[in-house]
Amino acid sequence: METKHSLRLSGVIGDSIVDGKGIRMTVFVQGCPHHCPGCHNPQTHDFSGGYEDTVERLIQKFKEDPLQCGVTLSGGEPFCQAEALSVLASEVKALGKNVWVYSGYTFEELVSGTILFARELLSYCDVLVDGRFLMEQRNLTLPFRGSENQRLIDVQASLEQNKPVLYTL
Numbered sequence: 245m246e247t248k249h250s251l252r253l254s255g256v257i258g259d260s261i262v263d264g265k266g267i268r269m270t271v272f273v274q275g276c277p278h279h280c281p282g283c284h285n286p287q288t289h290d291f292s293g294g295y296e297d298t299v300e301r302l303i304q305k306f307k308e309d310p311l312q313c314g315v316t317l318s319g320g321e322p323f324c325q326a327e328a329l330s331v332l333a334s335e336v337k338a339l340g341k342n343v344w345v346y347s348g349y350t351f352e353e354l355v356s357g358t359i360l361f362a363r364e365l366l367s368y369c370d371v372l373v374d375g376r377f378l379m380e381q382r383n384l385t386l387p388f389r390g391s392e393n394q395r396l397i398d399v400q401a402s403l404e405q406n407k408p409v410l411y412t413l
Contacts, residue, residue: 249299249328254288254320256302258309264344264371264388265413266313269306271332273320278348282379284390288320299332306336314342314370323347323354326361333368342370350374351397351408371411372397387413 254272257263263270272285274294287293306315315336322329322345333343345365347354351374354362366372373389374397381391388396401409 249331251297251299251302251325251328251332252291252294253297254285254294256297256305258305258312260316262388263316263318263346264314264342266342267311268314268316268344269302269309269312270316270318271302271329272318273322273325273329275324276319276321276348277324278321278376280348280377280379282382283377285319291324299328299335302332303335306341307339312341314344317343317345319346321348323349323359323362323365326359326365330361330364330368333365337368343368344371344373345369346373348376351395351399351402355403355406366399366403369399372399372402374408 252274254274257270260268260270272288274288275291276289279289317329336343351372373394375394378391378393381393383392396411398409398411
């Protein structure tokens with residue numbers, strides 16, 4: 245029998261062009277411990293909100309649109325559901341597509357070993373947009389992020405070098 249990997253979601257958008265390079269499917273997970281003032285998605289904070297879905301159904305939905313170049317994991321806080329999202333990300337990579345992830349955690353926090361399955365999820369990610377949204381550093385001119393403290397990280401180069409390596413657009 246096939247294992248079902250359950251996720252708690254706020255929503256899914258197909259054909260997004262604002263959550264990473266190219267046309268993407270964006271998965272908004274439900275639940276976030278950060279509660280950043282001015283957050284773009286405050287409806288995703290409540291861990292009991294949203295709805296349940298499966299990784300398998302999301303993969304099937306992704307496969308139905310051949311124009312999508314990848315998946316973006318957003319939220320909420322994706323690393324609160326890192327185990328199931330690792331399965332999703334590995335399937336997306338197996339299809340030859342890319343994975344972006346938005347997190348309120350920094351790269352340094354994610355690789356510290358304190359967040360379960362964080363390194364596993366990172367191992368399938370191409371780009372990490374890291375850091376909490378800071379209203380006092382809000383900048384609407386920045387591509388793919390909301391405040392100046394947030395970084396676009398080349399995840400694979402960063403894991404190889406054991407330090408953050410910025411992703412260049």
